[in-house]
Amino acid sequence: MSEHTTPTDGQPIVQMRGIVKRFGTTTVLDGIDLDVAQGEVVTLIGPSGAGKSTLLRCVNGLERITDGTIEVAGERLSYTEKSLNHLRARIGMVFQSFNLFPHMTVMENVAVAQREVLGRGKDQARSRGAELLERVGLGHKADAYPDNLSGGQQQRVAIARALAMDPAVMLFDEPTSALDPELVGEVLDVMRALADDGMTMMVVTHEMRFARRAADRVVLLADGGIAEQGPPEQVLDSPTSERGQAFLQQLAEH
Amino acid sequence: MSDFLELFAEYSPLFLEATSVTLRLTAAALLMAMVGGAVVAALAMSKVRPLRWLATAYIGVVRGTPLITQIFIIYFGLTAVVTLEAFWAGALALAFHNSAYIAEIIRSGFQAVPKGLTEASRSLGMSKVKTLKRVQAPLALRTTLPVLGNQYIIAVKDSSLVSFIGMTELFQTSRNMAATTYEPLTAYIVVAIYYLVIVLALTALVAWLEHRLSAHRRPAQA
Ligand SMILES: Nc1ncnc2c1ncn2[C@@H]1O[C@H](COP(=O)(O)OP(=O)(O)O)[C@@H](O)[C@H]1O
Ligand SMILES: [Mg+2]
Numbered sequence: 289m290s291e292h293t294t295p296t297d298g299q300p301i302v303q304m305r306g307i308v309k310r311f312g313t314t315t316v317l318d319g320i321d322l323d324v325a326q327g328e329v330v331t332l333i334g335p336s337g338a339g340k341s342t343l344l345r346c347v348n349g350l351e352r353i354t355d356g357t358i359e360v361a362g363e364r365l366s367y368t369e370k371s372l373n374h375l376r377a378r379i380g381m382v383f384q385s386f387n388l389f390p391h392m393t394v395m396e397n398v399a400v401a402q403r404e405v406l407g408r409g410k411d412q413a414r415s416r417g418a419e420l421l422e423r424v425g426l427g428h429k430a431d432a433y434p435d436n437l438s439g440g441q442q443q444r445v446a447i448a449r450a451l452a453m454d455p456a457v458m459l460f461d462e463p464t465s466a467l468d469p470e471l472v473g474e475v476l477d478v479m480r481a482l483a484d485d486g487m488t489m490m491v492v493t494h495e496m497r498f499a500r501r502a503a504d505r506v507v508l509l510a511d512g513g514i515a516e517q518g519p520p521e522q523v524l525d526s527p528t529s530e531r532g533q534a535f536l537q538q539l540a541e542h
Numbered sequence: 543m544s545d546f547l548e549l550f551a552e553y554s555p556l557f558l559e560a561t562s563v564t565l566r567l568t569a570a571a572l573l574m575a576m577v578g579g580a581v582v583a584a585l586a587m588s589k590v591r592p593l594r595w596l597a598t599a600y601i602g603v604v605r606g607t608p609l610i611t612q613i614f615i616i617y618f619g620l621t622a623v624v625t626l627e628a629f630w631a632g633a634l635a636l637a638f639h640n641s642a643y644i645a646e647i648i649r650s651g652f653q654a655v656p657k658g659l660t661e662a663s664r665s666l667g668m669s670k671v672k673t674l675k676r677v678q679a680p681l682a683l684r685t686t687l688p689v690l691g692n693q694y695i696i697a698v699k700d701s702s703l704v705s706f707i708g709m710t711e712l713f714q715t716s717r718n719m720a721a722t723t724y725e726p727l728t729a730y731i732v733v734a735i736y737y738l739v740i741v742l743a744l745t746a747l748v749a750w751l752e753h754r755l756s757a758h759r760r761p762a763q764a
Contacts (some may be wrong), residue, residue, distance in 0.1 A: 390758050391684060
């Protein structure tokens, strides 16, 4: 096991035990154990098709695990509609393709779930929304529609939308992969600030700069399992596993 | 020409009355067809295979038979067991017919909603029902509105077939006019004008609604 810092105050925010995920007969995740401590930033890396997205999607129940157990903020994930909705409200998710609601303004995007799920009033939802839009640098875009924003701006709105639910953990699935290179920085800056503020995060990314500067731990996923994990320098500079070395070799060639 | 205008004016009270019948008939039919269409669309998208079969069979029957036979079968079938005014028999027949087409439109509208948007909504903790209400239905409506409007226009014109079960709607009124005036050409041109005006008004209404619902696709005002 790695030498990452163990949580000091008991329970991890995310606790995954023996996670198995099969699609039909293909086994994508084959017995994963992974804990994420309060305030920890874990970066998931690995070759395409390794199951990184699947692992994240299992955490908030978008994919149903074949075997194992998942606990988030002390609550066991089960697949009844009610318990899924309850847990998902506490887990923010940011997608590669932003997925903003195109028929709603930026403000409506960040307010809708606050109102529908948390039962916040209109004013409360809007003021919390405005706060978070300010935080991602888009306070002035509250009345714009997503189609009129750049990709980087859309992704920052998506982050604000997730944060508006006051989540216990944020999941990011390749948040910058769909962006033009010149727009990647603005999204990573927001994510880094979030990490500095102590948000618990699981981040699938190919941005090794982010992994080095913001992650407490890097987890390398390969062949359905965790091939290697530890502090960024260790995993990225001197991997001990064969898979880790092969993956880094591949990265270096790009 | 002046003969035509004279006849047009003379018959306008009858045609205006008949326009109201046609509009009420079509509106009643389409209201029922929206509910029926939503139900059939839900069946067609159901996880339960026999329910999907049911929807497929229903749509197949409607598509595979002429509307006029559907009207006659429903009229004679229903009036054999219950007393039913021609208006409601006609409205039911049109609803039966349009439900199938509207079901297909609704289904394609929902299938056009990107899966990622549904997942984004669900991942915020929004329930299936809330996701349907706030995300899927509004987006489906926006994509289907033009096609739906087109189906409504077809329904207005198709309602003329209900004249064959004894409804004095627009088309029947023109047949009556042809019989009494011995001027069939004039009578059918007159009724064509009435249909055309209704269809143009409906087209304008749909265009206005489309504009209202597409604010998100227009570039921002400065
Ligand atoms: N819904 C699905 N049905 C079947 N196979 C899937 C599905 N989602 C993912 N997979 C498969 O699972 C594997 C892992 O996919 P994914 O988690 O997206 O990998 P990564 O994000 O690491 O690139 C891939 O082989 C992919 O084809
Ligand atoms: Mg992926």
